[in-house]
Amino acid sequence: MTNEIKNKERDHIDFEKTRIDPLFNNLFYPTLLSMVFASLFTVADGIFVGQGVGSNALAAINIVSPLFLITTGIALMFGAGVSVVASIHLAQNDTKKANTNITQAFGVATLLMVIITAAVFLFRVPFLRLLGSSDALLPFCQDYLLAILPGCICLITQLIGTFVIRLDGSPKFAASLEIFPGLLNIFLDWLFVFPMQMGIAGVGIASSISCATAAGMVIGYLCFRSETVKFLPLQFSSTYLRALARNVGNIARSGFSSMLGELTMSVMLLTGNYMFLRELGEDGVAAFSVACYLYPIVFMVNNAVAQSAQPIISFNYGAGNRYRVKRAFRLSLSTATICGVLATTFLTLCAKPLVGLFLHPGTKAYEIAISGLPLFAYSAIFFAMNVAIIGYYQATAQNTRATLYMLFRGLIFLIPAFILLPMFIFPQGLWLAVPVAECMTLGLILLTNKGIISR
Numbered sequence: 051m052t053n054e055i056k057n058k059e060r061d062h063i064d065f066e067k068t069r070i071d072p073l074f075n076n077l078f079y080p081t082l083l084s085m086v087f088a089s090l091f092t093v094a095d096g097i098f099v100g101q102g103v104g105s106n107a108l109a110a111i112n113i114v115s116p117l118f119l120i121t122t123g124i125a126l127m128f129g130a131g132v133s134v135v136a137s138i139h140l141a142q143n144d145t146k147k148a149n150t151n152i153t154q155a156f157g158v159a160t161l162l163m164v165i166i167t168a169a170v171f172l173f174r175v176p177f178l179r180l181l182g183s184s185d186a187l188l189p190f191c192q193d194y195l196l197a198i199l200p201g202c203i204c205l206i207t208q209l210i211g212t213f214v215i216r217l218d219g220s221p222k223f224a225a226s227l228e229i230f231p232g233l234l235n236i237f238l239d240w241l242f243v244f245p246m247q248m249g250i251a252g253v254g255i256a257s258s259i260s261c262a263t264a265a266g267m268v269i270g271y272l273c274f275r276s277e278t279v280k281f282l283p284l285q286f287s288s289t290y291l292r293a294l295a296r297n298v299g300n301i302a303r304s305g306f307s308s309m310l311g312e313l314t315m316s317v318m319l320l321t322g323n324y325m326f327l328r329e330l331g332e333d334g335v336a337a338f339s340v341a342c343y344l345y346p347i348v349f350m351v352n353n354a355v356a357q358s359a360q361p362i363i364s365f366n367y368g369a370g371n372r373y374r375v376k377r378a379f380r381l382s383l384s385t386a387t388i389c390g391v392l393a394t395t396f397l398t399l400c401a402k403p404l405v406g407l408f409l410h411p412g413t414k415a416y417e418i419a420i421s422g423l424p425l426f427a428y429s430a431i432f433f434a435m436n437v438a439i440i441g442y443y444q445a446t447a448q449n450t451r452a453t454l455y456m457l458f459r460g461l462i463f464l465i466p467a468f469i470l471l472p473m474f475i476f477p478q479g480l481w482l483a484v485p486v487a488e489c490m491t492l493g494l495i496l497l498t499n500k501g502i503i504s505r
Contacts, residue, residue, distance in 0.1 A: 314460020
């Protein structure tokens with residue numbers, strides 16, 4: 051393929067000179083489309099399982115989901131981290147150093163995930179017990195876990211690839227990494243669950259196949275289509291290994307808050323599953339799983355805002371252009387706030403039809419979900435603003451602040467909220483734990499960073 055043809059296929063993004071509003075939109079809409087599609091594919095999984103296998107299978111997927119979130123967290127740490135570091139290097143015209151960091155991010159993250167999946171496979175029953183599986187759910191959990199383990203390794207390549215390809219100036223191709231494999235996933239879900247009657251294992255196999263497809267697309271792009279970012283040969287000299295350790299440390303620090311964002315969802319799932327199971331039984335977990343299937347839509351939409359602003363902010367931060375940094379942050383914050391308000395409104399007004407997609411009307415789990423989802427929906431407004439602000443700190447290499455705020459929203463505030471609120475208001479307190487934790491985090495950010503909203 052000639053350079054002329056390749057250039058026509060690219061999106062011609064100039065992070066330094068293009069006006070911020072059209073530059074942000076050029077990144078945001080393809081990213082939003084891919085994130086929404088990814089969320090809808092997750093929802094489709096839940097619908098096929100809930101309608102085709104049953105509520106226990108739906109609850110089992112919710113039990114196993116923290117593994118996917120841990121995988122995504124690792125991928126986001128390396129993906130967002132290398133995007134920040136490489137953006138700054140590219141702004142300083144050091145392409146070789148940027149590509150070295152990109153190659154090392156892919157290699158180390160993949161090796162780490164291989165080790166984790168091997169350990170989970172060997173100790174799968176204790177692992178599932180740790181995640182909160184009951185005796186009734188354990189067979190479903192094992193079937194699903196074994197089916198998704200290969201996909202977890204491929205997911206690393208897929209997610210890091212979206213950051214790197216977007217940085218290369220191809221947000222539309224990055225979006226296709228979610229859309230095409232996701233459509234394949236929906237078809238395979240239907241095929242494996244209904245005509246082939248493979249149950250919950252079929253859903254896991256479909257996910258693994260779609261992740262492998264996306265990973266292949268990433269490797270194909272970086273080998274044959276990329277303009278700036280490329281793989282470089284790995285070396286094993288002592289000098290290279292020392293540089294590798296230093297570079298991976300920088301990448302991990304820059305992307306650590308993104309990993310914490312996923313791990314906070316794991317904490318939400320683990321703590322929520324435990325509390326709902328203890329207070330409301332398997333029906334409670336099944337009801338909570340509906341919120342957990344819908345919550346990624348909110349998460350993905352606001353992640354699209356933060357990820358679209360990140361390369362703009364990081365590049366111009368590296369280039370020393372403070373005005374463009376501030377403008378991009380203001381645009382991301384206002385966009386995130388609008389998305390949060392719309393998400394809360396939608397989840398509140400459409401609670402019945404949304405719950406009906408997953409659970410059969412008249413069941414106990416259905417009634418629990420109907421009453422709780424509108425309460426849970428209030429988390430979207432506060433979450434949206436938190437993610438935009440934390441994303442700004444991450445993009446400008448203020449890693450300590452970004453990490454601390456993630457810890458507060460996902461651990462320090464969240465776990466006590468799940469434990470204490472049901473003591474005072476039951477069962478509503480179970481559903482209000484996440485909104486209260488997000489609201490308290492936003493309050494802490496505003497108190498400790500006066501003027502951040504007007505920045």
